[in-house]
Amino acid sequence: MTAWDTPPHLGEYARRLFSLRLALLGLLCCALVLSELRLDWAERLLGAYLVTTNPWRPESGLIWEVGRRARSAHQTLDRILSDRIAFQREAREANGFNDLAERLEPEQGVMLSAEHFRRLYLALPEEAAREMASPFRLLEIFGRHQCDRVYLKKTPDRDGLILYLLNRENRVLESLEISPRLLRLSLATEGSYRDQRLEQDPSFAGRIYPADRFFSILASLPDELRRAAVPYPNRLLEVQGTILRVGIGNEVADGVIRLGFEALEGERPRVVLMQGQEWAVWQLHQRLEAGLKPVAAGEGRS
Amino acid sequence: MSPGVRWLRRLAALCYLLLILGGIGALAATGLIFWAIRDLPQVPSPLGRIIETPPTEIFAASGERVMLIGGREAVPLNQVAPSFIQAVIATEDHRFWTHHGVDKLRTLKALWITLFQRGRIQGASTITQQLAKNLFFSFERTWMRKFREMLVALQIESQYDKREILEAYVNQIPFGARAYGIEQAARIYFDKPASALTLGESALLAGLPKSPTRYNPYRHMDRARQRQQVVLQRMAATGYISAAQAEAEAAVPPTLRRGEDHLRSGSYFIDHVVRDLEARYGPEVVYHGGLQVTTTLDPHLQQMALEAVHEGLAQLDEVLGATEGPGQDPVQAALVAVETQTGAVRAMVGGRAYHETEYNRAVHNQRLPGSGFKPFVYYSALDILGLHPASAVVDRPVSIPVVGAADWRPRNFEGRHQGRMILKRALMRSVNSVAAQLVAQVGPQAVIQTARRCGITSDLAPVYSVALGTSGVSPLEMAGAFSTLATGGVRHAPFWIRRVEDARGRILDEHIVSGERTLDPVRTYQLVDMMRGVVDQGTAAVVRRKGFTLPAAGKTGTTNDYRDAWFTGFTPTLCASVWIGYDQQRPLRDARGAGITGGRGAAPIWTDFMRRATEGEPARDFTVPEQIRFELVDPIEGARLSVAGPHAVRVALGPGQHVSASDAPAATPPVLDDEGGEGEPGSSDGT
Numbered sequence: 001m002t003a004w005d006t007p008p009h010l011g012e013y014a015r016r017l018f019s020l021r022l023a024l025l026g027l028l029c030c031a032l033v034l035s036e037l038r039l040d041w042a043e044r045l046l047g048a049y050l051v052t053t054n055p056w057r058p059e060s061g062l063i064w065e066v067g068r069r070a071r072s073a074h075q076t077l078d079r080i081l082s083d084r085i086a087f088q089r090e091a092r093e094a095n096g097f098n099d100l101a102e103r104l105e106p107e108q109g110v111m112l113s114a115e116h117f118r119r120l121y122l123a124l125p126e127e128a129a130r131e132m133a134s135p136f137r138l139l140e141i142f143g144r145h146q147c148d149r150v151y152l153k154k155t156p157d158r159d160g161l162i163l164y165l166l167n168r169e170n171r172v173l174e175s176l177e178i179s180p181r182l183l184r185l186s187l188a189t190e191g192s193y194r195d196q197r198l199e200q201d202p203s204f205a206g207r208i209y210p211a212d213r214f215f216s217i218l219a220s221l222p223d224e225l226r227r228a229a230v231p232y233p234n235r236l237l238e239v240q241g242t243i244l245r246v247g248i249g250n251e252v253a254d255g256v257i258r259l260g261f262e263a264l265e266g267e268r269p270r271v272v273l274m275q276g277q278e279w280a281v282w283q284l285h286q287r288l289e290a291g292l293k294p295v296a297a298g299e300g301r302s
Numbered sequence: 303m304s305p306g307v308r309w310l311r312r313l314a315a316l317c318y319l320l321l322i323l324g325g326i327g328a329l330a331a332t333g334l335i336f337w338a339i340r341d342l343p344q345v346p347s348p349l350g351r352i353i354e355t356p357p358t359e360i361f362a363a364s365g366e367r368v369m370l371i372g373g374r375e376a377v378p379l380n381q382v383a384p385s386f387i388q389a390v391i392a393t394e395d396h397r398f399w400t401h402h403g404v405d406k407l408r409t410l411k412a413l414w415i416t417l418f419q420r421g422r423i424q425g426a427s428t429i430t431q432q433l434a435k436n437l438f439f440s441f442e443r444t445w446m447r448k449f450r451e452m453l454v455a456l457q458i459e460s461q462y463d464k465r466e467i468l469e470a471y472v473n474q475i476p477f478g479a480r481a482y483g484i485e486q487a488a489r490i491y492f493d494k495p496a497s498a499l500t501l502g503e504s505a506l507l508a509g510l511p512k513s514p515t516r517y518n519p520y521r522h523m524d525r526a527r528q529r530q531q532v533v534l535q536r537m538a539a540t541g542y543i544s545a546a547q548a549e550a551e552a553a554v555p556p557t558l559r560r561g562e563d564h565l566r567s568g569s570y571f572i573d574h575v576v577r578d579l580e581a582r583y584g585p586e587v588v589y590h591g592g593l594q595v596t597t598t599l600d601p602h603l604q605q606m607a608l609e610a611v612h613e614g615l616a617q618l619d620e621v622l623g624a625t626e627g628p629g630q631d632p633v634q635a636a637l638v639a640v641e642t643q644t645g646a647v648r649a650m651v652g653g654r655a656y657h658e659t660e661y662n663r664a665v666h667n668q669r670l671p672g673s674g675f676k677p678f679v680y681y682s683a684l685d686i687l688g689l690h691p692a693s694a695v696v697d698r699p700v701s702i703p704v705v706g707a708a709d710w711r712p713r714n715f716e717g718r719h720q721g722r723m724i725l726k727r728a729l730m731r732s733v734n735s736v737a738a739q740l741v742a743q744v745g746p747q748a749v750i751q752t753a754r755r756c757g758i759t760s761d762l763a764p765v766y767s768v769a770l771g772t773s774g775v776s777p778l779e780m781a782g783a784f785s786t787l788a789t790g791g792v793r794h795a796p797f798w799i800r801r802v803e804d805a806r807g808r809i810l811d812e813h814i815v816s817g818e819r820t821l822d823p824v825r826t827y828q829l830v831d832m833m834r835g836v837v838d839q840g841t842a843a844v845v846r847r848k849g850f851t852l853p854a855a856g857k858t859g860t861t862n863d864y865r866d867a868w869f870t871g872f873t874p875t876l877c878a879s880v881w882i883g884y885d886q887q888r889p890l891r892d893a894r895g896a897g898i899t900g901g902r903g904a905a906p907i908w909t910d911f912m913r914r915a916t917e918g919e920p921a922r923d924f925t926v927p928e929q930i931r932f933e934l935v936d937p938i939e940g941a942r943l944s945v946a947g948p949h950a951v952r953v954a955l956g957p958g959q960h961v962s963a964s965d966a967p968a969a970t971p972p973v974l975d976d977e978g979g980e981g982e983p984g985s986s987d988g989t
Contacts, residue, residue: 006311013310040402046335047403047460050453054344054461061343061438066590070355073591076584077804084810151814164816170800171644172816 092116096123098183100152101161109153114142117150117163128182133174141165141173159183184256184275197269198262204247209288211261214246217287228280230259239272241265248285257281338450343438345454349462349470356592356805358579360572362599363646363800369572370486372589376473377485379465383499386484388542389508390472393533395429396540398468403430403459404452430455433471477507478514491519493559501543502551505533519558521657527555570652570662571599575798582802582811592805598646598798603639606914607649607878611635614907615654618882623893631886635904636663637911638781639878644815645785645794647778648876649911661885668760668774669881673715673732673841674859674868674900675771677787677829678752680729683740684825686748691726691832691953692933692940692961695740697733702742702766710766712738715860715899724940726832726953730840732858734770741769755820756783757793771859780870781879784856787830788872790925791821823927824956830855830924831954833871841901842869848909852916853923856908858900864890869904871912874924878911880904929957 007013016022036042059067087103091110094100097120104110112120121129121138129135141147151164161178198204218226230236236243241263249258256275263270276284357373379387391398397405405428412426427435434454439447458467477487484507488496492503499507509529510517519526534548543551575597579588587593615635622633632654639649652662661667683689697720702710712734719735728736741749746764753762758780762773782796794817802811833855837845841858856871865887870879882903883890890898934943934950942961943950955961 008307009304010306010310013307037406043402043404043456044460046453047456047458050339050342050457051460053339053342054347054457057339057342057344059344060341062440063346063437064343066355067346069586070590070592073587073589076587077591077810080583080810081804081808164814166814170812170814172814175816 094120096120097161097178101154101178101183104152104154104161106154109151112150112152114147114149117165118142124182132178132182133176137174147173180253184253196271198245198247198260198271201247201260201271203249203251203258204260205250207248207250207285209246209248211243211246214284214288215243217284221284221287225280225283228277229284230274230276232274235272235274236261239263239265239270241270243272247271248281248288252278334449335453338446338453342450342453345457345461347461349458349466355590358588358591358593358595360575360595360597362597362601363648364601365596366601368597368599368601369480371480371576373592374473374483375485376469376483377496379469379472382472382484382496383504385501386496386499386504386508387468387472389501389504389533389537391429391468392536392540392542393508394432394511395427396536398429399464401428403455404428427451428455429471430458430467433467433474434458436474475511476514477510478518479520491558492556501534501547502530502554502556505537505551506530506556509533518657519556527552530556569656569660570664571597571604571647571650571798573652573660573662574650574665578799579802593810594803594805594807595799596801598641598648598800599650600648603649603915604651607637607639607651607911610907610911610914611637611651611654611880613910614882614903617906618898618903621892621898622890631884631888633882633884633890634659634663635880635882635907636667636777637878637880637907638664638777639876639911639915640781640785640796642785642788642872642875642877643794645782645796645817646800646815647781647796647798649878649915650778650798659885663881664777667776667881669776669866669883670773670861671771671775671780671868672859672861672866672900673734673737673771674780674857674870675749675753675769675775676729676732676737677784677833677857678756678758679737679740679744679749679769680725680832681787681821681825681829682744682748682752683725684828685752685822686744687740689725690955690959691724691828692935692951692955692959693725694722694938694940695725695728695736696722697728697735700735700738700742702738704766710738712767712770722938724935724937724951724953726835726951727937729832729857730835732836732841737769738766741766752821753783755793756786757795758783771861777868777870777879777881780868781877784870784872784879785877786820787826787833787855788874788877788924789817790823790830790927791819791826792817793820824929827924827927827930828954828956831952833857834924835951837871841899842871842905844901844905845871845909845912848906848913850909850913852912852919852921854912855924856905858905860897860899860901864897864899867898867900867903869900869908871905871908873912873916874922875919876912876915878908878915880908880911882907926954930954933961935961 007016087108087110090103091100091112094103100110100120118138121132124132146167147165148168149166151166152161154160155162155177159180160183163176163178164172165174165176167173198208218230221229239261243261243263245262247260247262249260251258255278257278259274259276259281261272261274263272355373357375358371359367360369360371362368395401395405397408405426408426408428412424415422415424431451434451438454439451462470473483473485475484476482477484477491479487479490481487481490484496487507487510488494488499488503491507492499506519506526506529509526509532510519512529516522517526517529531548531552534543534552537543538545538548575595576588579593579595583591583593615633618633634653635651636653637649637651638647640647650662650664652664653659663669697714699719700712702712704710714734715732720731720733723731723733723736725736746766746768749768750762750764758775760773760775760779762768765772778796785796786793794815797813799811800813801809803809834853836842836858837854837856842856845854845856852873854871854873856869859866859868859870866881866883867890868879868881870877872878882898890903892898931954932952933955934946935941935953936943937949937951940953940961942963953961
């Protein structure tokens with residue numbers, strides 16, 4: 001038998017060369033090549049296969065990187081905006097300039113609507129309001145110059161507040177400064193609220209007393225002294241929950257001393273801040289000290 | 303065995319070997335495909351996703367959009383001029399409609415040339431391959447990158463139809479000048495939508511993607527037109543147009559958007575805005591966050607500033623005998639215009655040509671202001687020494703002792719001394735010896751403090767020579783600081799971004815226009831009145847000679863050896879600072895060797911700009927404080943004159959300030975002596 005790979009003579013070679021099988025094979029190869037050139041079936045086949053693998057392939061390359069950066073940029077912007085919106089919401093909840101000042105970070109500013117500003121201005125004690133800005137001047141600004149918004153930030157020394165009354169073009173119509181003294185006056189009427197315990201404010205250290213004792217001594221004092229020590233008792237009546245302890249501040253500023261009234265609103269401790277005249281608070285403090293030692297957290301009236 | 307059989311056997315063996323090698327090759331190719339597919343990037347669906355990222359848009363104060371950063375301005379294919387599509391296909395991939403992602407014949411030809419013709423590399427990328435490369439791959443030249451790019455192209459062709467592919471392609475190709483996509487390119491280069499492009503314009507744009515920098519028509523119009531001709535010839539060769547059409551279009555010079563364009567003319571300003579945005583929010587947010595930024599830019603003033611600087615520099619080039627060419631260091635200029643009542647920067651030119659050098663001399667150039675700093679010295683003297691504009695001083699040689707160093711002996715610009723004169727005249731004539739005496743009296747710290755109150759923020763050396771401007775400042779600072787004088791002492795910090803919003807219109811930042819009184823209004827007015835003298839009759843009298851008639855004040859500045867020439871001046875509403883000089887701090891001298899002063903070099907540019915910027919504006923004077931009264935005085939002794947003579951000088955006096963009668967010997971304030979103490983009137987040795 002003739003070996004398949006070693007034909008013995010030329011005739012055999014010729015027979016094989018012109019065999020039907022080889023011709024068909026050649027035609028097939030030519031058809032494959034020509035059809036590929038004409039119909040691009042290999043590219044189509046490969047392309048179609050690649051489409052099927054597409055979902056499992058990585059999101060890599062320039063366009064995906066750009067997409068990721070865009071997502072990250074939007075997240076950053078959303079964060080900036082949500083912080084801003086949250087702070088604006090908090091600012092809207094503030095019940096006075098002092099409260100706002102407490103919430104503001106040194107470099108932070110807040111935009112108030114003209115209505116909100118008016119509300120805060122009207123809540124100021126008359127003396128403080130007059131000192132801050134004449135109501136006639138404000139009437140002029142709000143009427144003639146169409147004050148649209150008020151931008152508020154801390155003064156460079158961080159103790160007071162500066163307010164810019166703005167028109168629609170963001171141009172300052174008037175700038176007003178609220179000094180630390182005015183803020184303290186503001187505190188007297190607005191009663192600042194803080195979600196904390198008295199111990200968290202070092203100015204009350206060693207001067208925290210049970211509320212029942214405080215109020216019973218207060219009730220025993222002459223009316224003039226009571227009003228001087230706790231000038232706005234209605235603020236305390238507005239507090240939800242029971243007042244448990246009272247702290248007396250250890251600093252005197254402009255003749256007033258800070259008082260802190262700690263209450264439990266549900267499970268949440270809250271301190272209402274107020275200011276009393278130094279002379280009256282001093283007398284009250286003397287009487288408290290005379291009959292009682294200061295108390296620790298949880299020892300107040302239940 | 304016959305030799306024929308032997309030979310055939312060898313041939314057969316060779317064929318078998320080739321078959322085996324071919325098989326191995328096919329297997330290897332299949333393996334390579336599967337290996338390359340493993341981390342082949344996923345193709346997004348729809349393909350139009352490439353333009354989903356909103357661009358950061360920068361607007362002028364007028365609301366006109368001046369720049370897009372990132373993002374793409376995509377248009378559907380039916381809103382692109384057919385001539386552009388034909389031009390792109392003819393140039394980039396004339397078998398685009400028939401191939402399936404890869405042009406095999408072109409690829410084989412390119413392969414042959416690259417492999418067998420030394421030194422030549424032939425590209426064969428189809429439009430689909432180019433799209434794949436632009437979307438997914440870096441520009442590194444490797445065989446594997448090319449192979450993967452080809453695979454992605456095959457997938458894109460299988461997944462999308464030809465029109466979708468073409469639309470994605472024309473909307474993302476870079477055309478240079480920060481234009482991505484045909485719509486942006488059409489607007490930036492021809493100020494029209496992509497649908498309105500003519501054949502010639504289409505051919506010019508279609509030629510740019512090959513090398514946007516090399517064929518940039520603003521920089522290399524000759525190269526751009528040569529490339530345009532190539533595109534037109536390709537269009538003719540592929541049958542889209544006739545040869546006659548190609549020839550006719552090639553003969554028509556393209557009309558680019560006039561004055562380059564707002565994008566380019568405002569580029570120094572916009573660069574400054576972008577840097578500021580990056581500092582505030584980070585580059586990622588700026589380039590991918592889709593911010594909406596409203597700036598203070600006034601496109602009309604910007605155009606006027608640009609024209610004034612270009613024309614001024616052209617005149618200077620003639621005077622200086624400058625020649626253009628590579629390696630030349632041309633004289634540069636910077637101009638900043640600030641709205642005095644708000645601090646809004648309305649125009650900014652940071653150099654001769656942004657496309658030549660992007661270094662912003664208006665903001666970053668810390669160049670010595672020379673006598674431009676004297677207003678701060680004079681204000682300090684008015685404020686601390688109680689002098690007034692009619693106070694008599696003596697222009698004479700001075701020698702000021704400096705601890706631990708040689709005495710400071712400043713010289714006058716003219717090299718001579720004029721003896722007695724009033725303070726206002728000393729400022730009008732920019733007398734160095736008088737400024738030196740004043741700084742010796744008030745101390746350099748006082749001058750620095752005044753400069754700070756006006757808004758100068760650069761480091762200032764606390765030395766006597768600070769009075770003559772020996773610490774570098776930028777034109778932006780000078781314009782901001784002189785604006786404080788224009789407003790009577792109320793400082794508005796210069797700003798350039800009015801408002802920043804996100805893509806949904808939520809406000810991220812807005813500028814509050816707040817002024818802070820930092821200077822006394824009476825002293826400031828007195829200073830401004832003296833500076834009006836500089837413009838009306840002093841070192842900047844060229845302003846009036848060139849026909850600027852509105853009330854204006856200012857101060858020239860020229861540094862040692864004429865390295866810098868300044869003029870900063872203002873009307874009640876607009877303040878502009880102009881600097882000219884060489885980057886390499888060479889002296890500014892004309893062909894005859896005469897130096898270029900601030901009055902000769904910078905003030906004319908200022909005048910040209912201000913004349914155009916204030917055209918049609920009614921004359922509005924500086925606000926005069928109630929306590930100010932005016933007197934006519936003798937310019938030498940400062941004595942009051944009852945009648946206005948040719949030499950009479952009008953001075954502004956504040957409360958409690960008096961001048962002597964015309965027959966009185968001297969003005970009341972004392973003359974300054976060398977040691978900084980108060981000397982007797984007439985005790986100087988001035989000439």
